[in-house]
Amino acid sequence: MTHDPTLAPNAADVEAAQAVDAVESVVPVIPFVIPAVGAAMIFLLAFIAVYVG
Structure with missing residues (x-):
């Protein structure tokens, strides 16, 4: 199975990308x-x- 770049990103990846340092x-x-x-x-x-x- 190959990685399809058209798929939505993983929720954990989105959360890590938007994480704000306190x-x-x-x-x-x-x-x-x-x-x-x-x-x-x-x-x-x-x-x-x-x-x-």
Whole structure:
């Protein structure tokens, strides 16, 4: 039996070709997430300091 190039590709081949790396999908939002988390942490630390003091 010979390979027929007109056949549709295997589902596993299509999935492997379209696979997206999780790290590469997160990298574009890092410049927005880090300052937002930093601001939230500063706010929480200030709130704790006022509450304790």
